[in-house]
Amino acid sequence: MIEFEEMPMAAVRPDTADTLLRLDGLTTYYPIRKGLLGRVKGHVKAVDGVSLDIREGETLGLVGESGCGKSTIGRTILRLEESTGGQISYRGEDITRYSISKMRPLRTEMQMIFQDPFSSLNPWMRVRDILKEPMLAHGKATAATAEAEVDRLLDAVGIPRSYKDRYAHEFSGGQRQRIGIARALSLNPKFIVCDEPVSALDVSIQAQVLNLLKQLQKDLGLTYLFIAHGLGAVKYISTRIAVMYLGKVVEIGTKEDIFRNPKHPYTRVLLNAYPVPNPRLRGREKIVVQGDVPSPANPPSGCRFHTRCPFAQELCRQEEPPLAADASGHAAACHFAF
Secondary structure, three states: OOOOOOOOEEOOOOOOOOEEEEEEEEEEEEEEEEOOOOEEEEEEEEEEEEEEEEEOOOEEEEEOOOOOOHHHHHHHHOOOOOOOEEEEEEOOEEOOOOOHHHHHHHHOOEEEEOOOOOOOOOOOOEHHHHHHHHHHHOOOOOOOOHHHHHHHHHHHHOOOHHHOOOEHHHOOHHHHHHHHHHHHHOOOOOEEEEEOOOOOOOHHHHHHHHHHHHHHHHHHOOEEEEEEOOHHHHHHHOOEEEEEEOOEEEEEEEHHHHHHOOOOHHHHHHHHOOOOOOHHHOOOOOOOOOOOOOOOOOOOOOOOOOOOOOOOOHHHHHOOOOOEEEOOOOEEOOOOOO
8 A cells, every 4th residue: 555644634625815717516528329319328427526726827737648528627617518517616706607698708808729729720711810800709909900909919929920911821830829829819818728739739849839828927917727638838837737537636736746746646657657857767666557547438436546546445446535635735536645
């Protein structure tokens, strides 16, 4: 059995005045339909009871394997997907069941940067029109002022103004992502979901885009939910990090907590896969997991990681561990974490 240092317990989610967005038991299920009549035979539990706080001005990194529900959380927050249960609160107001018309004013405050910068840009529109469209639709600019706003946005993301009459296919991947960032900024948002914004880019370009996001956050006071499956980008840009596995958050803490003192075995697995540029650490202890990720349509009982965890015991198979925190607020959903 793995042993952890015992620490005093504390509330996982203390009330703070700077909380911008709060998720309480958020669930997003997708029906599985079979037969000619399309009857529902089960559900894919993409997000299953997630509770998170995102504080104003911070970057919360959300990391985990593909298919764990990271992107679904981001899309559900912005109401691009409808939640099955739970609550989404923005600035203390429950927006979970807002109508389309009631959500419209919030669209200017909550935006998204998509993973694929090519498919998220209209191939039939020039850059100037891509950036003008949201401003004109939401009344953030007029036909007379929109051109100056386009120039301002291009300057902010490092695209020459002379390129605004080009189409998306005329740009490189990094330039297209900069245009996607400019489009997200066009409505002067306060909160942006960054859905794996650098995963499709070369490593050198990734660094440029991450530096751009950090500078924009500093200049504009933005709050990010930064979704990724690689720990390198998350470590660089995040204030706090939440680790997801099979639809649930299994650990959350500051990036120092996660990288220096991981509590959940799954977090340690992710860290083992993270390359460390230090030859002295090549022989560090590694956790080896076996088997595939279980189906989100039929997750295991108890702790969902127990089927792959080398430290699993009978309690792990029978009882689901709560997400509990120590006195510093570092939380983990493991029976033997604290």
